[in-house]
Amino acid sequence: MPTQLENAMDTLIKIFHHYSGKEGDKYKLNKGELKQLLTSELTDFLSCQKDPQLVDKIMKDMDINKDNEVDFNEFVILVAALTVACNDFLEEQLKKGNW
Amino acid sequence: MPTQLENAMDTLIKIFHHYSGKEGDKYKLNKGELKQLLTSELTDFLSCQKDPQLVDKIMKDMDINKDNEVDFNEFVILVAALTVACNDFLEEQLKKGNW
Numbered sequence: 001m002p003t004q005l006e007n008a009m010d011t012l013i014k015i016f017h018h019y020s021g022k023e024g025d026k027y028k029l030n031k032g033e034l035k036q037l038l039t040s041e042l043t044d045f046l047s048c049q050k051d052p053q054l055v056d057k058i059m060k061d062m063d064i065n066k067d068n069e070v071d072f073n074e075f076v077i078l079v080a081a082l083t084v085a086c087n088d089f090l091e092e093q094l095k096k097g098n099w
Numbered sequence: 100m101p102t103q104l105e106n107a108m109d110t111l112i113k114i115f116h117h118y119s120g121k122e123g124d125k126y127k128l129n130k131g132e133l134k135q136l137l138t139s140e141l142t143d144f145l146s147c148q149k150d151p152q153l154v155d156k157i158m159k160d161m162d163i164n165k166d167n168e169v170d171f172n173e174f175v176i177l178v179a180a181l182t183v184a185c186n187d188f189l190e191e192q193l194k195k196g197n198w
Contacts (some may be wrong), residue, residue, distance in 0.1 A: 003140045008178075015104050083111055
């Protein structure tokens with residue numbers, strides 16, 4: 001039976017392919033697919049953001065090899081960066097004794 | 100309600116702190132804590148490995164800032180690298196038509 005960590009890794013792979021498989025290259029997210037993934041799967045994160053250009057900016061930042069598509073490696077880097085930001089915030093609050 | 104992706108990110112944070120909080124610096128994994136995390140949470144991955152030095156090697160590779168401990172950023176890099184390796188294998192099999 002998979003562990004929680006193995007399940008989390010599996011979830012990242014499944015979510016990526018759920019959106020990347022919708023159109024065009026099955027193994028890459030185009031801008032429309034990325035927007036759908038971000039708005040459906042990072043709802044709380046995006047709801048705090050007021051910048052209408054946010055998806056364009058994220059696309060530009062994530063698309064390291066500049067092919068206007070996001071592959072799995074590029075996607076995992078975004079998820080890792082967001083998770084580190086959440087953890088930094090949590091550790092800061094714990095150190096301040098807020099939680 | 101959190102999405103699947105948000106739950107996966109939350110799982111990574113919770114697992115890390117579950118092990119890092121056991122002894123010493125609460126926000127870092129020492130070698131014993133890392134070993135416990137790897138053997139309990141990456142069971143399938145480790146069960147295929149025959150190298151008795153594996154945990155030492157992983158510790159050395161993950162410990163980018165060379166303080167003999169693994170912080171959350173270093174842990175996320177390992178998880179990201181393993182997830183990318185799993186995804187590469189999956190995509191290769193899908194392209195070959197094996198699945």
